[in-house]
Amino acid sequence: MSNGLTDVFIQVLSINASHLAQTDAEIDFAIWIASHDQAIQGRGIMGFDISALPWSIENFEAEKKFLLRAVDSAKAKHYWDMLGYEPREETVLRSLEKFRELIEDFTIELINRDNLWLLVYKGGAMSKPAKGEKCSVHGIYLHEVGCVLCFDGSIL
Numbered sequence: 001m002s003n004g005l006t007d008v009f010i011q012v013l014s015i016n017a018s019h020l021a022q023t024d025a026e027i028d029f030a031i032w033i034a035s036h037d038q039a040i041q042g043r044g045i046m047g048f049d050i051s052a053l054p055w056s057i058e059n060f061e062a063e064k065k066f067l068l069r070a071v072d073s074a075k076a077k078h079y080w081d082m083l084g085y086e087p088r089e090e091t092v093l094r095s096l097e098k099f100r101e102l103i104e105d106f107t108i109e110l111i112n113r114d115n116l117w118l119l120v121y122k123g124g125a126m127s128k129p130a131k132g133e134k135c136s137v138h139g140i141y142l143h144e145v146g147c148v149l150c151f152d153g154s155i156l
């Protein structure tokens with residue numbers, strides 16, 4: 001994925017995950033996705049590592065279903081009008097479909113137990129970024145720096 005495409009991908013997925021999230025675990029997923037905003041991660045270094053999502057062993061299947069619902073909702077172009085620009089529809093849809101296949105194929109054995117999220121946040125070493133706090137404009141869960149959409153292009 002090119003940088004520009006990854007931005008759009010993260011944004012549409014964040015919006016949909018944020019609007020669908022209800023449980024604590026689902027909110028974690030929405031925040032995790034938003035926190036992979038390249039604007040704060042640095043251009044070009046973003047790797048969307050599925051094994052490092054905030055999976056739990058207990059609720060793995062439910063979490064997987066939630067993520068698939070968020071992808072499907074993004075694919076149905078829900079909230080795309082919030083982007084404030086016209087994304088290249090075909091490429092975004094293709095990357096969402098690819099991501100969907102990766103999630104479908106992902107199994108519980110593949111979870112990376114050493115991932116930063118589990119070590120830092122679930123281990124209690126650091127408090128989670130403003131949990132449950134949403135952008136008043138976009139309804140997206142905020143990451144460390146703010147909203148994935150408000151932040152886009154406004155500071156960097």
Ligand SMILES: [Zn+2]
Nearest residue numbers: 135138147150
């Ligand atoms: Zn916003």
